[in-house]
Amino acid sequence: MDLLIPAISRIANALLMHMSQLELSLIAALLLLALVAADYIYIRPHRIKNLPSVPWMIPFWGNLSILFPQxxxxxxSPCSRFAELAQKHGDVFQVRLGTRTVVVANSYDSILQLWCYHNIRNNNSRPILHTFHGVLSQSKVFTVGTTPFGESYLKSRKYMSSKLLNESSNRKYNSSIIDKEATKLVRYMLSRTTDDIVEMDITRDCQYFHLGVALILTYGYEINARANRDEQELADEMVYVENYITKIRSHIQNVQDYLPWYLRLVFDIFHGKSKFARELYHRRNCYLYKFSQFTTSRLDMPDEYVRRSLIFNYVKNNDQELLNGSQLGSICLTMVSAGLDNTPLNFQYAMMQLSESPHIRANARAKLLECYNNNSIEAWNKCHADVLCPYVVAIVKETLRLFTVLPMSLPRETTRDIVVGDAVIPRGTTLFMNAWAGNHDRTRFFKPMEFIPERWLDPETGTVDTNLRHFSFGVGSRMCLGNNLAFKELYVLICKFLLMFEIEAAKEQSPSLHPLELNQFPESIAIEPIETHVRYTVNDKTLQEYVEGVYT
Structure with a gap:
């Protein structure tokens, strides 16, 4: 390729030198006509009748200018651009992204209409995207959430749910691991205090927390990122690789995925994303192999963590008939990668909001202590076992809604025709959910840009209102399978931080709490806030002494 491009360039220059201006104009016109004809006959996707359509003019490209330049x-940002288009074309409209017709839902009600109700089984697949499914996942092992609908997906989802995430059979053990890793995080923060105060951005340490939970449950591997330099380098490598893989799998950052294959090759010459994706593929395989070897080498001498792990029980129970190796790999991949954006970024944002909301913070701590006889040690020891405090639940839900870590969610693909008004969305159509627009829909949420946990509570009973939804875990048949685990992680972390610390704004606090304004990468699939320190002051010395003493 390095030799071919200069050769083509020299030939083109030689031809141009011997052509007149008229000849060049005629050739350009003929090429343009050929492109338009080829696009019309072979490339252009069919428009859906009776569904508003965003106009486009450029062959092969369509409306990709929504996504590129970034x-x-x-x-x-894509969620803002789609929301702006919705003001003109309505809540549900179609766009042409290269070779695909994509239907976009931009309101609370339209998302429920397309993703739930009678359409819940009609859009339960994922579109195949070249960069993620073709280049990055060379072994054709995808996360469960990105696997297209089929027998393999159903088997992986069922096994993961029953053996790892089932609330009735696994809740107690999973919660105990969350409790242990959350305590490890708090103890590390206590070790960093000066005069009982520490100011920090909690994101990276919360990523270590989530990795700790995921690796113990999956492999029985306990990672100690803050106690061992090699372990920290391993954890940092995983965070880096998985973060970039999230960007590569993004349906809103990879324009080349929507282009014909020959234009995709040209596009990749200038951007090199395929080469980087292959590098990430090999780097990911290195640490996945390390964890797999760790577990399989201890099958005859397992400790408690290994004995309770997913891999150990798969081998010992001879579950190969239920799940093949590739499907097991899909689950392992899911546990390692899923949540590294969700839990840490949401938790950091919750701390930022609480640091600016002393009345919410005080109310939450009081409500939490009421659930445990106003005994902070009892609350510390039991908050992981059951979700007893509705007000903390409301804080978690409001954080998930307001922050909306994946503003454009993950795409769907229809597996059957879907009727929307007078329009019929055909099978195989890609659907985009503008989760940001749905979570901030003024017709459903009073003052949607304000942090109001009370909106999730019944004003008379004080219990959680189950009729109100958010879309931060997706919704419908392909809703995030690990949503209960992620929710529990956030709940336990918030409980323990409320019990141990006074949470206040640091001097370097960001001037804005608007999630999109905080985002370092507005083109990205996930909101990654700029580094923001929060001040944590120990507010319960008795609890501090207990935690430092009992957990030595």
């Missing part, structure tokens, strides 16, 4: 500020 956004440089939050007003240009």
């Amino acid at each position: 956004a440089h500020n939050y007003t240009q």
Whole structure:
């Protein structure tokens, strides 16, 4: 390729030198006509009748200008652009992204209409995207959430749910691991305090927390990122690789995925994403192999963590008939990668909100202590076992809604025709959920840009209102399988931080709490806030002494 491009360039220059201006104009016109004809006959996807359509003019490209050039500020982010288009074309409209017709839902009600109700079984697949499914996942082992609908997906989802995430059979053990890793995080913070105060951005340490939970449950591997330099380098490598893989799998960052294969090759020459994706594939395989070897080498001498792990029980129970090796790999991949954006970024944002909301913080701590006889040690020891405090639940839900870590969610593909008004969305159509628009829909949420946990509570009973939803875990048949685990992680972390610390704004606090304005990468699939320190002051010395003493 390095020799071919200069050769083509020299030939083109030689031809141009011997052509007149008229000849060049005629050739350009003929090429343009050929492109338009080829696009019309072979490439252009069919428009859906009776569904509003965003106009486009450029052959092969369509409306890809929504995604490229990439956004440089939050007003240009894809969720903002789609929401702006919805003001003109309605809540549900179609766009042409290269070779695909994509239907976009931009409101609370339209998301429920397309993803739930009678359409819940009609859009339960994922579209195949070249960069993620073709280049990065060379072994054809995808996470469960990105696997297209089929027998393999159903088997992986069922096994993961029953053996790892089932609330009735696994809740007690999973919660105990969350409790242990959350305590490890708090103890590390206590070790960093000066005069009982520490100011920090909690994101990276919360990523270590989530990795700790995921690796113990999956492999029985306990990672100690803050106690061992090699372990920290391993954890940092995983965070880096998985973060970039999230970007590569993004349906809103990889324009080449929507282009014909020959234009995709040209596009990749200038951007090199395929080469980087292959590098990430090999780097990921290195640490996945390390963890797999760790477990399989201890099958005859397992400790408690290994004995309770997914891999150990798969081998010992001879579950090969239920699940093949590739499907097991899909589950392992899911546990390692899923949640590294969700839990840490949401928790950091919750701390930022609480640091600016002393009344919410005080109310939450009081409500939490009421559930445990106003005994902070009892609350510390039991908050992981059961979700008893509705007000903390409301804080978690409001954080998930307001922050919306994946503003454009993950795409779906219809497996059957879907009727929307007078339009019929055919099978095989890609659907985009503008989760940001749905979570901030003014017709459903009063003052949607304000942090109001009370909106999730019944004003008369104080219990959680189950009729109100958010879309931060997706919704419908392909809703995030690990949503209960992620929710429990956030709940336990918030409980323990409320019990141990006074949470206040640091001097370097960001001037804005608007999630999109905080985003370092407005073009990205996930909101990654700029580094923001929060001040944590120990507010319960008795609890501090207990935690430092009992957990030595």
